[in-house]
Amino acid sequence: MVEKHQFLGVEAILASPRMRDLLQQVRKAAQSGASVLLMGESGSGKEIIARAIHHYSARKLKPFVDLSCAALPEDLVESELFGHERGAFSGAYAAKPGLLELAHNGSLFLDEIGALDPRLQAKLLRVLDTGSFYRLGAIKKTHANIRIIAATNSPLHDSIHSGAFRNDLFFRIGQITLTVPPLRDRPEDIEALASHFLAQQNPELRFASDAMMALYAYLWPGNVRELRNTVLRSALMAKGPLLHADDIVFSMRALASFENQPKDFGIAGLEQAMIRRALEDSGGHRQRAADSLGISRNTLARKIRSYGLAAAVTTQPQRRLA
Numbered sequence: 001m002v003e004k005h006q007f008l009g010v011e012a013i014l015a016s017p018r019m020r021d022l023l024q025q026v027r028k029a030a031q032s033g034a035s036v037l038l039m040g041e042s043g044s045g046k047e048i049i050a051r052a053i054h055h056y057s058a059r060k061l062k063p064f065v066d067l068s069c070a071a072l073p074e075d076l077v078e079s080e081l082f083g084h085e086r087g088a089f090s091g092a093y094a095a096k097p098g099l100l101e102l103a104h105n106g107s108l109f110l111d112e113i114g115a116l117d118p119r120l121q122a123k124l125l126r127v128l129d130t131g132s133f134y135r136l137g138a139i140k141k142t143h144a145n146i147r148i149i150a151a152t153n154s155p156l157h158d159s160i161h162s163g164a165f166r167n168d169l170f171f172r173i174g175q176i177t178l179t180v181p182p183l184r185d186r187p188e189d190i191e192a193l194a195s196h197f198l199a200q201q202n203p204e205l206r207f208a209s210d211a212m213m214a215l216y217a218y219l220w221p222g223n224v225r226e227l228r229n230t231v232l233r234s235a236l237m238a239k240g241p242l243l244h245a246d247d248i249v250f251s252m253r254a255l256a257s258f259e260n261q262p263k264d265f266g267i268a269g270l271e272q273a274m275i276r277r278a279l280e281d282s283g284g285h286r287q288r289a290a291d292s293l294g295i296s297r298n299t300l301a302r303k304i305r306s307y308g309l310a311a312a313v314t315t316q317p318q319r320r321l322a
């Protein structure tokens with residue numbers, strides 16, 4: 001079953017059991033009001049999950065404000081966060097509220113928190129402990145009630161060990177930690193996401209089953225972001241309404257890693273994908289699925305067992321694409 005949600009204007013597709021479990025945890029975490037640290041590889045969907053947390057929280061109607069700690073140099077991160085008074089530094093011609101103020105009573109999403117400079121880590125911790133801070137150059141305190149949602153794509157333990165990340169801040173921002181699994185660990189999401197992105201780009205296009213096999217067989221090191229880019233690129237290059245495997249425009253990086261993939265992934269991954277699809281197409285009818293694959297029912301049953309696909313078989317068949 002594919003769940004579709006809107007989180008602050010962004011559409012989220014959740015098809016795999018792992019993502020649907022995660023959504024349950026998100027709901028609980030959201031309502032607890034605790035700070036949440038999201039872990040997961042780049043492109044896996046941490047920002048969407050951060051939006052979901054805000055969406056399910058009591059702060060839903062208040063602002064969701066986000067800042068990537070890695071995108072800007074330290075001084076700019078500081079003035080973005082804390083704001084400044086007029087004349088606080090050269091170029092500060094007018095006073096400006098910081099994101100901490102803008103996020104008052106709402107959520108502040110700090111992406112790539114591991115990149116936050118240690119001096120700013122200490123300042124942030126003070127804000128979270130006291131609920132107040134000074135704009136740069138200010139003599140009066142500003143108050144802000146903020147829920148922090150932070151994200152990191154590298155486990156912070158090494159940084160904590162080396163002293164680059166403060167232990168006390170880690171505990172303050174990670175009252176709850178949630179992990180967004182990489183796309184390769186939830187292949188059930190590939191078809192739903194790929195069809196969603198394709199329909200967004202051009203509702204007239206469909207994937208043929210060999211195209212879907214190619215998407216399944218790939219490991220997606222860049223996760224959902226890479227899948228999205230690949231689908232959009234392929235849609236632009238489509239030669240007709242039905243996209244085939246050779247219409248899928250993988251990135252150069254993708255092609256390189258195809259070559260480096262262990263050979264057994266390709267075959268086993270492809271076989272699993274084919275079985276899954278045959279079962280879906282037959283509505284879970286094993287004899288028909290076996291016939292369409294050109295293998296016996298017993299062989300199919302053995303493969304289902306050995307790949308641990310039994311759970312997939314009992315789920316609802318998905319919409320046919322090709």
Ligand SMILES: Nc1ncnc2c1ncn2[C@@H]1O[C@H](COP(=O)(O)OP(=O)(O)O)[C@@H](O)[C@H]1O
Nearest residue numbers: 011012013041042043044045046047048224225
């Ligand atoms: N479950 C999902 N459903 C729909 N789109 C998704 C999903 N997960 C990720 N995306 C899309 O993939 C891209 C990368 O997601 P993002 O949340 O920015 O990843 P991260 O913050 O982990 O790098 C974004 O365009 C996002 O909208």
Ligand SMILES: [Mg+2]
Nearest residue numbers: 043046047111
């Ligand atoms: Mg991101």
